[in-house]
Amino acid sequence: MPPDLSSEGHRIDALLRVSLGLTAALAAFFLLSLAWLVYRARKRASDAAPSSSAPSAYAFGLGLAVLVFGLIDLALAAGSRRAAVGPPPPDALRVEVLAQQWAWRFRYAGPDDRFGTADDVTTLNDLRLPVGRAVSMQVRSLDTSHGFFIPMLRARADTYPGRTARTWFRTAREGRGELACTVLCGDAHYQMRGEVAVLSNEQYAQWMNGLMEDQRRAAAAAPGSAPAWGWSWLP
Amino acid sequence: MHPADRRTALLTLLLACAGASLGALLSLLIRWQLAFPGRPLPLLGALLYPDHHGAVAASSYPALFTLHGTVMIYFAVTPALSALGLVRLPPMVGLHRPAHPFLHRAALALYALGFSLLLLGLLSPFGAPAFGWTASAPLSTARSPGAGATLWLLAVACSGLGALLGSFDILSTLVVARKVAWSRLPLSAYGHLFASALNALFLPILLGALALLFSDRHLGTAHFTHPLRQGGDPLVYQHLFWIFGHPEVYILILPVWGALSDSLARAVDRPPALARAVVAAMAAVTLLSSLVYGHHLLTAGLSPLLVEGFMALTLLISLPSTAFVASWVATLHGASLRPDAAASYSLAAVAIFVLGGLTGVPLALVSTDRYLHDSAFVVGHFHLVMAATVLLGLLAMSQDALPRLGIRAPSFAVSRAHAWATALGALGVFLPMLRLGLGGAPRRLYDPSLYRYLSPLLSWQRAATAAAALLVTAQLLWLLAWWRGRR
Ligand SMILES: [Cu+2]
Numbered sequence: 001m002p003p004d005l006s007s008e009g010h011r012i013d014a015l016l017r018v019s020l021g022l023t024a025a026l027a028a029f030f031l032l033s034l035a036w037l038v039y040r041a042r043k044r045a046s047d048a049a050p051s052s053s054a055p056s057a058y059a060f061g062l063g064l065a066v067l068v069f070g071l072i073d074l075a076l077a078a079g080s081r082r083a084a085v086g087p088p089p090p091d092a093l094r095v096e097v098l099a100q101q102w103a104w105r106f107r108y109a110g111p112d113d114r115f116g117t118a119d120d121v122t123t124l125n126d127l128r129l130p131v132g133r134a135v136s137m138q139v140r141s142l143d144t145s146h147g148f149f150i151p152m153l154r155a156r157a158d159t160y161p162g163r164t165a166r167t168w169f170r171t172a173r174e175g176r177g178e179l180a181c182t183v184l185c186g187d188a189h190y191q192m193r194g195e196v197a198v199l200s201n202e203q204y205a206q207w208m209n210g211l212m213e214d215q216r217r218a219a220a221a222a223p224g225s226a227p228a229w230g231w232s233w234l235p
Numbered sequence: 236m237h238p239a240d241r242r243t244a245l246l247t248l249l250l251a252c253a254g255a256s257l258g259a260l261l262s263l264l265i266r267w268q269l270a271f272p273g274r275p276l277p278l279l280g281a282l283l284y285p286d287h288h289g290a291v292a293a294s295s296y297p298a299l300f301t302l303h304g305t306v307m308i309y310f311a312v313t314p315a316l317s318a319l320g321l322v323r324l325p326p327m328v329g330l331h332r333p334a335h336p337f338l339h340r341a342a343l344a345l346y347a348l349g350f351s352l353l354l355l356g357l358l359s360p361f362g363a364p365a366f367g368w369t370a371s372a373p374l375s376t377a378r379s380p381g382a383g384a385t386l387w388l389l390a391v392a393c394s395g396l397g398a399l400l401g402s403f404d405i406l407s408t409l410v411v412a413r414k415v416a417w418s419r420l421p422l423s424a425y426g427h428l429f430a431s432a433l434n435a436l437f438l439p440i441l442l443g444a445l446a447l448l449f450s451d452r453h454l455g456t457a458h459f460t461h462p463l464r465q466g467g468d469p470l471v472y473q474h475l476f477w478i479f480g481h482p483e484v485y486i487l488i489l490p491v492w493g494a495l496s497d498s499l500a501r502a503v504d505r506p507p508a509l510a511r512a513v514v515a516a517m518a519a520v521t522l523l524s525s526l527v528y529g530h531h532l533l534t535a536g537l538s539p540l541l542v543e544g545f546m547a548l549t550l551l552i553s554l555p556s557t558a559f560v561a562s563w564v565a566t567l568h569g570a571s572l573r574p575d576a577a578a579s580y581s582l583a584a585v586a587i588f589v590l591g592g593l594t595g596v597p598l599a600l601v602s603t604d605r606y607l608h609d610s611a612f613v614v615g616h617f618h619l620v621m622a623a624t625v626l627l628g629l630l631a632m633s634q635d636a637l638p639r640l641g642i643r644a645p646s647f648a649v650s651r652a653h654a655w656a657t658a659l660g661a662l663g664v665f666l667p668m669l670r671l672g673l674g675g676a677p678r679r680l681y682d683p684s685l686y687r688y689l690s691p692l693l694s695w696q697r698a699a700t701a702a703a704a705l706l707v708t709a710q711l712l713w714l715l716a717w718w719r720g721r722r
Contacts, residue, residue: 001606002675002688016603016673023593030589033564038582041503041572051505051570058508058565065557073550076600080546083602084539101378144374145469147534147609151675151688156605158534160469161373162462165536178686182609182677184367186378187294190681 002151005198007172009154011083019076088168092134095127098229099139099146099159102188104179107230110212116230118219121211125194127179129171130204136168138234145183150196152177164234171198236639237332240321240339245640247318247343248633250350254310259707261303264291266664268299270693270700272682296681297365304368305353305387307622309394312487314346315629317401320427320490322636324405327424329414338404342397349393356386363387367679369480372459372472376451385452392445395438398486402434422507423632425514426493429521433482433489436525441479444472473532481528485520487621491628492517492559495581495588498631499566502578508565509558516555523552533601534608542601549599556592560585576650576716577634583658584627590662591619594669609679612672615665623661627654630713637717645716653712660709663702667695 001013044051096107096115106127110119127150129135139148141159148157148165152175157165179194199207236244264283267276268291275281280289291299321339325332333339357363364387366375375384409428413420450456457467492513500507507513529537529545563585572578594616597603607613630653638644674692676683683689683696 001673012602012606015600016597016606019597019600019603020673023596027590027593030560031586034567034582034586037564037567038572041567041570042574044569044571045573049571051503053505053508053565053569055508058561058568059512061565062509062512062558062561065561066554069553069557073553076596077543077547077550080600080602081543144378145371147677149609149675149677151606154606156534156608158536158608160473160535161460162464162468163470163536178688180675180677180680180686184297184371184679185374187297187365189297189679190293190683190685193685 002177003173003175004152004154005171005173005175005177006153006155007170008085009169012154015076015079015083018079022072022076085168088136088166089134092136092168093129094233095129095135095137096230096233097137097139097148098142099148099181099185099192100142101144101186102181102192104148104192104194105229108208109233115233119212120230121208121215123211125179127194128197128199128204128207130201131171131174131198132201134168134170137166138231139165139167140231142229144185146185146192147180147182149180149182150177151180152196153198156182158183164231174198174200236322237336240332240336241640243336243340243343244318244322244636247314247321247339247346248640250343250346251311251315251318254306254314254350258303258307258311259710261299261306263703263707265296265299265303266700266703267291268296268681269683270697272684291681293681295362295365297367297679298363300679301364301367301387302353302357305364305391308368308483308487309391310346310350310353312621312625312629313394313398314343316430316487316490317342317346317398319629319632319636320401320405320431322639323632324408324424324427327415327421328409328412330408330412333404334407334412335404338400342401342404345393345397345400349390349397352386352393353390356383356390359383359386369476370448371476372448372451372469373461376448376459379452385449388445388449388452392442395441395445398434399438399442402431402438405431406435421493422496422510422513422517423490423493425517426490429517430486430489433486433521433524437479437482437486440475441483444475444479447475448472470532470535473535474528477528477531478525481531482524484617484621485524487625488628489517489521490632491584491625494628494632495584496559496562496566498577498581498634499563499585502574502581503566503570503572505566505570507562508568509562512558513562516558519555520552523548523555527552530599530604533604546599546601550596553592553596560589574651575634576645576647576654577631579647579651579654580627580631580634583654584624584631587619587627587658587661588624591616591624591665594619606675607672609677610672611668611676611678614678615668615672618665618668619661623658623665626661627657630654630657642717643720645713646719649712649716649719653709653716656709656712657706660702660706664699664706667699667702670695671699 098105104125106123108121109115110121139157139159141161145160153169155167155169157167159165177196179196181192273290275289359382362383364384405427447458451458459469459472460467462468496507527549530549
C-alpha cells in the first residue's frame with residue numbers, strides 16, 4: 001500500500017492486513033489439504049486399497065467449518081465497524097469538490113468561512129491541505145459519475161450527478177500524493193489526475209494567502225470572472 | 236441425442252468459442268497497453284491502429300474492456316452454459332430431449348443475432364460502445380452518441396432474452412418433464428435448476444433496465460440523468476443493474492459448482508459426500524445472491540445501516556460456500572482416485588475457486604472496500620472466480636458433453652497438461668492484479684504510468700501480461716487434446 005498521510009488510515013490498513021492474512025492462511029491450509037488428499041487418493045488407487053468414508057465425521061467437520069467461518073465473519077464485521085470513521089468533527093476544514101469530464105475543481109471557503117461568496121478560493125487539479133487538521137469534503141459531479149480517490153489519505157467518495165458525496169479524514173504527516181478518478185467517465189478518464197499535498201501550517205497559510213492575493217488581483221482586473229459553481233455547505 | 240438438439244448445441248458452442256476467442260484477443264490488447272503503455276502492439280498494431288503508430292489509442296481503450304466484458308459474459312459463458320445444459324441435462328432426468336427444444340433453438344438465434352449486432356456496432360460512425368460492461372448512465376446515454384452504443388443495448392438484450400428462453404426450457408425440463416425423483420438427481424442438475432431460477436427472476440430486470448436506457452437515449456426520457464435538472468437519478472440505474480448483476484455471478488457459477496462435485500465424485504467412483512448439504516447450500520446461495528447486490532454500492536453513499544446490512548449478508552455467503560468446499564474435501568477423503576480429464580479440470584477449478592472466493596472477504600468489509608473499491612483487486616478477485624473457475628468448470632463439463640455431440644473423447648495426458656497450464660496461467664494473470672489493487676491501482680486506467688504512486692508497480696503489470704500471453708497460448712492444448720483423442 002502507498003504511504004499513509006492520514007491519521008485514521010492505519011485502521012483500514014490493519015483490517016486489510018488481518019483479512020488478507022486470514023484469507024492467505026485459509027487458502028494455504030485448503031490447498032495443502034487438497035494436495036494431500038489427492039496424493040493419498042491416487043496412492044490408494046494404485047495400491048488397489050479399499051476406500052473408506054466417514055459420513056458422520058464429514059457432517060461434524062462441515063458444522064465445525066461453518067462455525068469457524070461464522071466467527072471469522074463476525075470478527076471481521078466488528079473490525080470493519082471499529083475502523084469506520086463516523087461523522088466529521090465540526091471544526092474540520094471544509095472543501096468543496098466539483099468533478100467534471102476531465103478535471104477536479106476545489107473550492108475553499110476563504111476568510112468568511114462561507115461558500116458561494118466572493119472571497120472563495122478555487123483551484124484546478126491542485127489540492128493542498130494543512131497538516132494535523134480534519135478535512136471534510138463534499139463532492140459533486142457536473143456531468144457523469146466520477147470516483148474521488150486519494151490513496152495516500154485512504155479517502156474515497158463516488159459521486160453521481162445531482163447528489164453530494166462526502167468523505168473526511170485527518171491529515172497526520174506532510175507529504176505529496178495524487179488524486180485519481182476510479183469510476184469510468186469517458187475517453188480521458190485516465191487523465192483525471194490531481195495533485196495532493198499535505199503542507200506544514202506555515203506553508204499552507206503562505207500558499208492560501210498567495211492564492212487569495214492572485215484572486216483579488218484577477219477580480220479587480222476583470223470583475224465577475226470568478227468561477228461560480230459553489231454551493232452552500234450541506235449540514 | 237436428437238439430431239436437431241445436437242445441431243443447436245454444436246452451433247451454440249461454436250458461437251461461444253468465437254466469443255471467447257474475441258474476448259481473449261481483446262484481453263491481450265488491454266494487457267499489452269497496461270504493461271507497455273503507448274508502445275506499438277506486436278503483430279496486430281499496424282492493422283488495428285494505423286493512425287497511432289500501432290499503439291492502442293486512448294480513445295479506443297474503454298471500448299476494449301467494454302467489449303471484453305460484454306463478449307465474455309453475454310456471448311461466451313452464457314451461451315456455453317446454455318448449450319452444455321441442453322446436452323447434459325436431459326439424460327440426467329431420464330429424457331432424450333428437453334421439454335421445449337425450440338426454446339434453445341430460439342436462444343441460439345438470439346445469441347447469434349446479438350453477437351452480430353455487437354460486431355456491427357464496431358463499424359458505426361461514433362465507434363464502439365465505451366461505457367464498461369455495466370453501461371452506467373448517464374455515461375451510456377447522454378454521453379455516448381452514436382449507433383454503436385444503441386447496438387450494444389440491443390445485443391445485450393438479445394443475449395438476455397436468449398438466456399431467459401433457455402432457462403424456461405431448463406426449468407420445464409427439470410420441474411415438469413423430469414422422470415427421475417428429486418432425491419436422485421445429480422448435483423449438476425441442481426446447479427442448472429437454481430441458475431435457471433435466478434435467470435427467470437432477474438433477467439427481466441436487466442431487460443427492463445436496458446429498455447429504460449434505450450428510452451433515455453432515443454425517446455427523450457430522463458430516467459437516469461440528473462435529479463435536480465431533469466428528475467431522473469443515475470443511482471437508480473446502479474440499483475437496477477446490480478439487482479441483476481449480482482445474481483448473474485451465481486447464474487454463471489452454480490452449474491459449475493454442481494459439475495465440479497459430480498466429476499470429482501465420478502473420478503472416485505462414489506456419490507458426492509454431503510450431497511444434501513450441498514443442495515441446501517445451493518438454495519441458500521441462490522436466496523442470498525438476490526439480497527447482496529448492494530455490496531457493489533458500498534461506496535455510493537447509501538445510508539450506513541443499509542451498507543452494514545449488505546456487508547453482513549455478503550459475509551453470510553461464506554457459510555454455504557463452506558459446504559461446497561467441505562463436500563469436495565470429504566468426497567476425496569479416503570477415496571481411491573482414478574483421475575480422468577474432467578477430474579483434472581475440476582481439481583484445478585476447485586483450487587482456484589477457493590482462492591477467488593476468499594479474496595472476496597476484504598471487498599465485502601465496508602472499511603477495507605473504502606480503499607479497494609473499483610481497484611485492480613476487484614478485477615483480480617472476480618476473474619479468479621468468473622474467468623478461471625468458470626472456464627475450468629466449462630472444460631470439465633465439456634468432457635462428457637462433446638462426446639455426446641459426436642466429437643471424439645480427448646487425450647487425457649494433454650487435457651491434464653491443459654488443465655494445469657490454464658490454472659497456473661490464470662494465477663499468473665490474476666494474482667498480480669490483487670497486488671496492484673493493494674497498491675491503490677484503479678481499474679480501467681488507460682495509462683497507469685501517468686501516476687507517480689503507480690509507477691513502481693509496473694513490473695506487476697508486466698508479469699500479468701506475460702502470464703496472459705501464456706494463458707491464451709495454453710488454450711491451444713485444448714484443441715490438441717481433442718485432436719489427439721481416441722475414437
Ligand atoms: Cu472521472
